[in-house]
Amino acid sequence: MTPRAYGQFCGLAHALDLLGERWTLLIVRELILGPRRYGELLAALPGIGTNLLADRLKALEANGIVQRSTLPPPASVAVYELTESGEELLPLVGGLALWGLRLLDEQPEGETARASWMALCMMAAGRRRGWRGAETTIAVTVDGERLWFCLAEDGITISEGQPRDADVRLTCDRRTFLALATGELTPDDARLEIEGSRRTLQRALTVMRLTIGEPAMHLSL
Amino acid sequence: MTPRAYGQFCGLAHALDLLGERWTLLIVRELILGPRRYGELLAALPGIGTNLLADRLKALEANGIVQRSTLPPPASVAVYELTESGEELLPLVGGLALWGLRLLDEQPEGETARASWMALCMMAAGRRRGWRGAETTIAVTVDGERLWFCLAEDGITISEGQPRDADVRLTCDRRTFLALATGELTPDDARLEIEGSRRTLQRALTVMRLTIGEPAMHLSL
DNA sequence: CGGAATCCTCTTCGATACTG
DNA sequence: CAGTATCGAAGAGGATTCCG
Numbered sequence: 001m002t003p004r005a006y007g008q009f010c011g012l013a014h015a016l017d018l019l020g021e022r023w024t025l026l027i028v029r030e031l032i033l034g035p036r037r038y039g040e041l042l043a044a045l046p047g048i049g050t051n052l053l054a055d056r057l058k059a060l061e062a063n064g065i066v067q068r069s070t071l072p073p074p075a076s077v078a079v080y081e082l083t084e085s086g087e088e089l090l091p092l093v094g095g096l097a098l099w100g101l102r103l104l105d106e107q108p109e110g111e112t113a114r115a116s117w118m119a120l121c122m123m124a125a126g127r128r129r130g131w132r133g134a135e136t137t138i139a140v141t142v143d144g145e146r147l148w149f150c151l152a153e154d155g156i157t158i159s160e161g162q163p164r165d166a167d168v169r170l171t172c173d174r175r176t177f178l179a180l181a182t183g184e185l186t187p188d189d190a191r192l193e194i195e196g197s198r199r200t201l202q203r204a205l206t207v208m209r210l211t212i213g214e215p216a217m218h219l220s221l
Numbered sequence: 222m223t224p225r226a227y228g229q230f231c232g233l234a235h236a237l238d239l240l241g242e243r244w245t246l247l248i249v250r251e252l253i254l255g256p257r258r259y260g261e262l263l264a265a266l267p268g269i270g271t272n273l274l275a276d277r278l279k280a281l282e283a284n285g286i287v288q289r290s291t292l293p294p295p296a297s298v299a300v301y302e303l304t305e306s307g308e309e310l311l312p313l314v315g316g317l318a319l320w321g322l323r324l325l326d327e328q329p330e331g332e333t334a335r336a337s338w339m340a341l342c343m344m345a346a347g348r349r350r351g352w353r354g355a356e357t358t359i360a361v362t363v364d365g366e367r368l369w370f371c372l373a374e375d376g377i378t379i380s381e382g383q384p385r386d387a388d389v390r391l392t393c394d395r396r397t398f399l400a401l402a403t404g405e406l407t408p409d410d411a412r413l414e415i416e417g418s419r420r421t422l423q424r425a426l427t428v429m430r431l432t433i434g435e436p437a438m439h440l441s442l
Numbered sequence: 443c444g445g446a447a448t449c450c451t452c453t454t455c456g457a458t459a460c461t462g
Numbered sequence: 463c464a465g466t467a468t469c470g471a472a473g474a475g476g477a478t479t480c481c482g
Binding site: 225258259260263271272274275298299 | 443444445446447448455456
Binding site: 004006007008009010011012013014015016017018019020022025026029046047063064085088089091092093095096097098099100101102103104110111112113114117118120121 | 225227228229230231232233234235236237238239240241243246247250267268284285306309310312313314316317318319320321322323324325331332333334335338339341342
């Protein structure tokens with residue numbers, strides 16, 4: 001099943017046997033946001049090629065990191081989702097994303113960008129710093145992409161779609177969202193579409209603030 | 222430089238552009254233990270092939286993750302070592318190693334094994350749990366491989382070679398070391414070559430205990 | 443001898459076309 | 463919509479050779 005394994009009795013080598021091939025961790029990244037259909041994954045991963053996606057999903061399923069399931073009727077469509085082992089990758093994927101973010105140049109220049117990729121980094125940054133206070137839900141719509149954060153003392157989560165009840169709702173374009181995430185822009189000095197408390201949004205953004213292309217903030221385990 | 226980049230403005234995708242190719246993170250794993258010569262890396266990574274190692278090292282150097290330096294005279298040999306960015310990968314490499322370890326079968330069956338790979342996992346496990354108390358140095362010699370742990374309140378480190386002054390010295394073979402690491406064996410019930418306090422060794426092994434091939438201990442960020 | 447560059451074969455990737 | 467089949471191009475792995 002793994003024709004090109006490292007053949008080392010080592011946790012890292014084994015992790016890389018399971019996750020180290022091209023695209024695999026990006027598939028996991030997409031599934032962190034929730035169950036996904038085959039076609040959605042294909043669209044979210046420009047350049048992957050359908051055979052590769054099929055191969056990777058098969059391998060991930062065989063290794064117990066991803067499972068296929070069928071959404072309850074009336075949807076009744078097949079989706080892929082993370083298993084428990086797969087969910088445990090969240091802090092590692094988040095940590096890698098933060099590490100890579102600081103080494104990233106500011107300029108996309110031809111690169112595709114998605115709010116959910118930024119949001120994943122924001123979640124990871126927020127988990128590092130920790131949220132103190134009442135559970136807070138923040139819904140954002142960025143260039144039509146809808147997702148929401150839930151900040152609580154026992155962790156920050158992120159999902160696609162719309163929450164039942166949001167404390168704050170933010171609508172903007174991707175540039176503005178990035179500027180808010182990096183702290184370049186604050187909810188106050190911009191005329192943004194915000195429903196709810198700008199203060200609450202500000203607090204959340206501070207906890208989840210990203211640093212892009214900057215030397216080094218100290219990483220602790 | 223990276224002809225096969227993901228082209229996504231995403232921290233994770235960028236991290237994988239820098240680290241995601243085959244062998245790259247295993248090279249980082251080796252360098253976590255200290256600076257290494259080209260030939261040592263070649264020997265520590267069975268199967269890599271000399272051109273691949275040269276390519277990877279060049280890419281890692283170009284990306285500021287690894288740097289070449291020359292050991293002070295009289296050694297005066299060229300070695301590769303991690304930069305600050307490279308050092309920051311330690312918790313991530315450790316986390317991946319622990320994740321992979323639990324999905325690893327007990328059986329090596331033809332796989333090569335090294336005490337230092339186990340030791341890296343032990344360090345990561347120990348950092349999760351944390352060490353309370355006085356700084357403690359433990360030297361181990363496993364099938365001739367010498368390395369040592371330094372357990373302190375602000376983190377656990379591991380190096381190859383011999384410490385100036387060890388609180389405990391342990392000498393055994395790899396099987397015994399693995400059994401001690403997993404808690405299958407304790408310093409008391411084995412007749413081992415131990416210099417120093419068995420109690421201290423026991424405390425350290427408890428903090429750094431590994432679980433191999435077991436369902437799931439809760440991972441926190 | 444340590445530190446690579448070269449050559450050659452095999453596998454994997456990525457894109458397109460095709461099928462249940 | 464959810465994959466499988468096919469094929470040229472790029473990457474991996476091994477041996478050998480070159481350089482200092």
